Amino acid sequence: xxxxxxxxxxxxxxxxxxxxxxxxxxxxxxxxxxxxxxxxxxxxxxxxxxxxxxxxxxxxxxxxxxxxxxx
Amino acid sequence: xxxxxxxxxxxxxxxxxxxxxxxxxxxxxxxxxxxxxxxxxxxxxxxxxxxxxxxxxxxxxxxxxxxxxxxxxxxxxxxxxxxxxxxxxxxxxxxxxxxxxxxxxxxxxxxxxxxxxxxxxxxxxxxxxxxxxxxxxxxxxxxxxxxxxxxxxxxxxxxxxxxxxxxxxxxxxxxxxxxxxxxxxxxxxxxxxxxxxxxxxxxxxxxxxxxxxxxxxxxxxxxxxxxxxxxxxxxxxxxxxxxxxxxxxxxxxxxxxxxxxxxxxxxxxxxxxxxxxxxxxxxxxxxxxxxxxxxxxxxxxxxxxxxxxxxxxxxxxxxxxxxxxxxxxxxxxxxxxxxxxxxxxxxxxxxxxxxxxxxxxxxxxxxxxxxxxxxxxxxxxxxxxxxxxxxxxxxxxxxxxxxxxxxxxxxxxxxxxxxxxxxxxxxxxxxxxxxxxxxxxxxxxxxxxxxxxxxxxxxxxxxxxxxxxxxxxxxxxxxxxxxxxxxxxxxxxxxxxxxxxxxxxxxxxxxxxxxxxxxxxxxxxxxxxxxxxxxxxxxxxxxxxxxxxxx
Numbered sequence: 357x358x359x360x361x362x363x364x365x366x367x368x369x370x371x372x373x374x375x376x377x378x379x380x381x382x383x384x385x386x387x388x389x390x391x392x393x394x395x396x397x398x399x400x401x402x403x404x405x406x407x408x409x410x411x412x413x414x415x416x417x418x419x420x421x422x423x424x425x426x427x
Numbered sequence: 428x429x430x431x432x433x434x435x436x437x438x439x440x441x442x443x444x445x446x447x448x449x450x451x452x453x454x455x456x457x458x459x460x461x462x463x464x465x466x467x468x469x470x471x472x473x474x475x476x477x478x479x480x481x482x483x484x485x486x487x488x489x490x491x492x493x494x495x496x497x498x499x500x501x502x503x504x505x506x507x508x509x510x511x512x513x514x515x516x517x518x519x520x521x522x523x524x525x526x527x528x529x530x531x532x533x534x535x536x537x538x539x540x541x542x543x544x545x546x547x548x549x550x551x552x553x554x555x556x557x558x559x560x561x562x563x564x565x566x567x568x569x570x571x572x573x574x575x576x577x578x579x580x581x582x583x584x585x586x587x588x589x590x591x592x593x594x595x596x597x598x599x600x601x602x603x604x605x606x607x608x609x610x611x612x613x614x615x616x617x618x619x620x621x622x623x624x625x626x627x628x629x630x631x632x633x634x635x636x637x638x639x640x641x642x643x644x645x646x647x648x649x650x651x652x653x654x655x656x657x658x659x660x661x662x663x664x665x666x667x668x669x670x671x672x673x674x675x676x677x678x679x680x681x682x683x684x685x686x687x688x689x690x691x692x693x694x695x696x697x698x699x700x701x702x703x704x705x706x707x708x709x710x711x712x713x714x715x716x717x718x719x720x721x722x723x724x725x726x727x728x729x730x731x732x733x734x735x736x737x738x739x740x741x742x743x744x745x746x747x748x749x750x751x752x753x754x755x756x757x758x759x760x761x762x763x764x765x766x767x768x769x770x771x772x773x774x775x776x777x778x779x780x781x782x783x784x785x786x787x788x789x790x791x792x793x794x795x796x797x798x799x800x801x802x803x804x805x806x807x808x809x810x811x812x813x814x815x816x817x818x819x820x821x822x823x824x825x826x827x828x829x830x831x832x833x834x835x836x837x838x839x840x841x842x843x844x845x846x847x848x849x850x851x852x853x854x855x856x857x858x859x860x861x862x863x864x865x866x867x868x869x870x871x872x873x874x875x876x877x878x879x880x881x882x883x884x885x886x887x888x889x890x891x892x893x894x895x896x897x898x899x900x901x902x903x904x905x906x907x908x909x910x911x912x913x914x915x916x917x918x919x920x921x922x923x924x925x926x927x928x929x930x931x932x933x934x935x936x937x938x939x940x941x942x943x944x945x946x947x948x949x950x951x952x953x954x955x956x957x958x959x960x961x962x963x964x965x966x967x968x969x970x971x972x973x974x975x976x977x978x
Contacts, residue, residue, distance in 0.1 A: 402756035403475035
């Protein structure tokens with residue numbers, strides 16, 4: 357479930373925790389890897405990915421019910 | 428379980444802005460520029476909160492260099508396509524007159540309003556009609572507007588959800604609850620501006636089991652409408668439904684950014700406007716007929732696809748470029764990950780759920796029916812351009828309003844804070860009870876079944892009675908394990924207020940008009956022509972009143 361954090365790349369700067377509009381990182385502690393407390397509340401706005409200073413440290417996974425239908 | 432007691436803080440200011448989207452930030456910027464002390468409170472973080480969090484790419488505007496010196500055709504087009512008959516012409520005229528000034532301001536602050544050095548108009552347009560939607564690079568609109576607000580001394584308080592206005596006929600401020608800490612805030616202010624955005628999570632979304640899969644930000648829950656209503660301010664046309672459309676099942680606004688043709692499974696276009704992908708128009712059938720996807724599915728003719736096949740390489744790059752400014756980053760990433768190639772793969776579109784088009788009544792000065800209370804933006808639908816324009820106007824007028832006004836009533840503030848404190852402490856300290864999700868789901872099913880597509884007197888009566896039972900239980904039984912859940916509980920109370928108003932307004936409009944339908948009154952009633960439906964709090968729930976649309 358979204359988002360997914362790469363602990364090796366994450367610098368624990370807390371920017372995603374600070375910015376997330378849905379506060380999916382609620383309860384995260386400073387200088388620790390963000391805790392994803394409410395993944396099902398992610399809106400996939402991508403703010404955490406856009407504003408993350410460490411490339412590849414965070415990504416969003418599309419939940420299965422949201423797969424696009426196409427042909 | 429330990430007992431939770433909320434800490435308290437009192438903050439006094441001239442102007443309080445509730446909600447930090449384009450409307451609220453522009454209001455705060457202008458009020459700050461006029462020399463007022465401004466506090467802006469946002470339940471998330473103004474850098475990335477709300478439906479415009481990571482961008483928008485269409486801005487309705489009249490640009491003299493592009494349109495020529497005659498503004499009238501643009502005003503007319505906006506009135507017909509956007510404001511409909513619910514806004515007086517004076518409102519639309521003010522909007523368009525001011526839009527160019529706002530565009531220039533944004534551009535000077537670093538939100539690029541030109542594309543390759545030129546004014547670029549595309550999308551949301553019907554061939555043969557005037558262009559009104561300016562393409563702009565809005566990806567970083569929120570951090571930029573936040574910076575501009577801070578430059579003017581605006582004090583931004585993030586992660587605090589305002590929940591009740593403090594008023595006794597005149598406004599004195601608002602009470603808010605912290606979204607992370609056990610804390611209540613009393614904001615004492617001479618003027619308050621509501622700008623909390625739209626009403627999501629009122630009806631079941633595309634994926635009922637996945638409540639936050641929404642076209643607009645699921646964090647916008649009609650808070651401003653609910654607060655205004657409970658404080659006694661007037662709301663307008665809450666019965667009018669609004670629906671969006673977009674990709675199935677990845678709910679997201681921004682369909683006008685797609686460059687393709689909407690086609691049925693036999694590749695036949697479902698609308699008459701375009702037959703091949705055209706970057707100037709997209710496919711505007713979904714602007715005038717958002718239900719086309721639902722109707723095709725219901726009648727077995729669907730699904731309907733957004734078909735970008737045949738798009739030129741240049742137009743494809745153009746589309747992807749703008750998707751990244753319209754906040755569709757996750758869709759672009761998803762297409763890449765799933766190897767969906769829009770040049771080859773038509774993507775299914777759907778009609779999303781209903782919400783209300785109506786909202787807090789405010790005029791072209793941003794004034795509501797209550798002295799000292801202003802509103803802007805999607806408190807009453809308008810989109811980004813209307814939000815920023817009327818936010819700016821509301822901020823300026825609020826700053827003028829406070830001159831010579833006496834200090835807000837601290838006693839009223841204390842009473843307001845005590846009431847909110849006791850409500851939230853009860854929710855936090857309740858050992859047994861039901862979660863906010865149970866109540867939100869219960870609310871959504873009532874809205875869908877009784878105030879949804881089939882609307883009639885008997886259904887509305889039965890639904891309203893059930894809604895009141897749910898509401899009663901919510902106040903007695905809803906519980907939260909932490910502040911995060913508590914904010915969701917408060918959102919549910921707000922949605923319940925909005926739901927009540929919708930039931931009252933839908934019951935009152937005994938006719939069928941445009942997108943509003945009543946199966947027991949399947950005709951337009953000319954008596955309601957040029958009238959608006961006002962709803963406000965009465966002694967026993969919402970009361971309605973028909974009023975002439977003037978101006």
